[in-house]
Amino acid sequence: MKGQDRSWVMVPMPVVFVHGVGNHGEEQQAGQAAKLRRQFFAEFLLPAIGADPGHGVVLMPWWGRAPALPRWGRVCRPGASEALGSGDRVSLVKELAAAEPPPTGRTDDVVLDTARESVADAVDLLYSAVDVDACTDEDLRQLATLAVPLASYCERHRRFDPTDPFWEDVADDPSLIRAFTATGRTPGPQVETLGGGGPPGRVGKLLRRTADELRKALVGPPVRLTAGGLRRLTDIPVHDYLADVFKYLAERGTPEQPGEIVGIVLDDLRKATADAPADEPLVVVAHSMGGNIVYDIASHFCPKLTIDMLVTVGSQVGLFAEFSAFQGVPGDLPVPGGRRKVPARENIRTWINIVDRGDILGYSAKPVFEGVEDYDYESGALWAHSAYFKQPNFHRRLARRVRGATA
Known part of the structure; x- marks a missing residue:
């Protein structure tokens, strides 16, 4: 071989x-x-x-x-009596990840603003913030399948390009995720279809919810990296x-x-x-x-x-x-x-x-x-x-x- x-x-x-x-x-x-x-x-x-x-x-x-x-059940840890469940840890990670605003300084479209500097960073930000424990097996399959064309696109296109037809209808996080999942898009010589052209299904909703949670972390109470x-x-x-x-x-x-x-x-x-x-x-x-x-x-x-x-x-x-x-x-x-x-x-x-x-x-x-x-x-x-x-x-x-x- x-x-x-x-x-x-x-x-x-x-x-x-x-x-x-x-x-x-x-x-x-x-x-x-x-x-x-x-x-x-x-x-x-x-x-x-x-x-x-x-x-x-x-x-x-x-x-x-x-x-x-x-042997003593972790009691040597300061604050060991305070429980931190998996859901709390997910929320904490999202808050801390969003504590530093994106390069543009805007806070309403976290993923799109990240994509303006690096499409790869935007994709990885989304995937890192997904609460996989709340996903079904079908969610995971769709996420992994979508990851291949997304990563391939990132390799060819480093950042947001307003002259690229792919970005023609992208104005905010939801529309960027629709483009990522290829909702209602027709393949052609000028437009890349990443998600296969089919309906977004649960994975589109999952990524939009993740982007919304990141946005809320940014516009919510100030997060201090203490x-x-x-x-x-x-x-x-x-x-x-x-x-x-x-x-x-x-x-x-x-x-x-x-x-x-x-x-x-x-x-x-x-x-x-x-x-x-x-x-x-x-x-x-x-x-x-x-x-x-x-x-x-x-x-x-x-x-x-x-x-x-x-x-x-x-x-x-x-x-x-x-x-x-x-x-x-x-x-x-x-x-x-x-x-x-x-x-x-x-x-x-x-x-x-x-x-x-x-x-x-x-x-x-x-x-x-x-x-x-x-x-x-x-x-x-x-x-x-x-x-x-x-x-x-x-x-x-x-x-x-x-x-x-x-x-």
């Missing part, structure tokens, strides 16, 4: 996604956010490696089912990160007797290589702590496992290596006047590391490791660590990188 034209060769092959911290509840592994992520992989990444989106396999080992349980507000937003994710790191390092085991978390991920990696044809690439996408687990497996627990393409996203592999947390990394590096980086691993054939500089839990890898390329991605999200896989333009760029590396 390698070297062939992947535009027509379609086979069932797996992609393995290894999640990050905080995925302790079954609703997080099988809930709407996970379903949308799987839909995005089907629409963008599977075709990039020549897999049939309808039959390609996305394996998602759930290592979070072995959680680190807080330390307390940011603490409320980041408290649980940072706490979960530290908890999962402590548990993993304490219980990861040995190559002869790997711990529970290593075993869960390794089982799916082995299953992926067993199910795929011998000449097909194994593509592993790992978010956050998932990247550390995968590198630990490849360098220490199972160095015979070959990963054709490793993509670490918002991960801390460089940080872990700096503090000697990997047993597969030589302990005498860097050598003064000699080797400065960790040698590239032969069993990781291609490795790219993606990080948003606004992600407080994301780190570069290239300054520490040989054989890896760092790529910046600007999500524009306040809490960037969880924004990557919600944004269509991230998936478009990821698919393009993977396609080039596995062709």
Whole structure:
């Protein structure tokens, strides 16, 4: 398959996604956010490696089912007695995301004003603000399907262009979303139809409601980005990160007797290589702590496992290596006047590391490791660590990188 034209060769092959911290509840592994992520992989990444989106396999080992349980129930957190439900968190994220007015200074059409500077930012703003937990499975399917032509349009058109016929009837957020979903538009040589020309259905209503909620956040009571507000937003994710790191390092085991978390991920990696044809690439996408687990497996627990393409996203592999947390990394590096980086691993054939500089839990890898390329991605999200896989333009760029590396 390698070297062939992947535009027509379609086979069932797996992609393995290894999640990050905080995925302790079954609703997080099988809930709407996970379903949308799987839909995005089907629409963008599977075709990039020549897999049939309808039959390609996305394996998602759930290592979070072995959680680190807080012995005192998180009471060490300031204000731990204050409950913050999922709905409250969605509202808080939207308020904080809208706290800085768009570049034009207007507040009545948040999405359109963002599109005047960057169409891609407008699309990603909409998708990042959607409350996926309130979506049906059909909503998620329509969102993922629409994301492909939207991301393609963003690649060709950077910003609002009044001379482009596509924007002819666009005057506010609702009309922009109608254009995005191609409501009542007829394809032609001068007009691009993104949503297929059919009725907008629930996805159009969903995106209009999301835009309206963003607008209300801007025109409502002033939002102050106080330390307390940011603490409320980041408290649980940072706490979960530290908890999962402590548990993993304490219980990861040995190559002869790997711990529970290593075993869960390794089982799916082995299953992926067993199910795929011998000449097909194994593509592993790992978010956050998932990247550390995968590198630990490849360098220490199972160095015979070959990963054709490793993509670490918002991960801390460089940080872990700096503090000697990997047993597969030589302990005498860097050598003064000699080797400065960790040698590239032969069993990781291609490795790219993606990080948003606004992600407080994301780190570069290239300054520490040989054989890896760092790529910046600007999500524009306040809490960037969880924004990557919600944004269509991230998936478009990821698919393009993977396609080039596995062709």
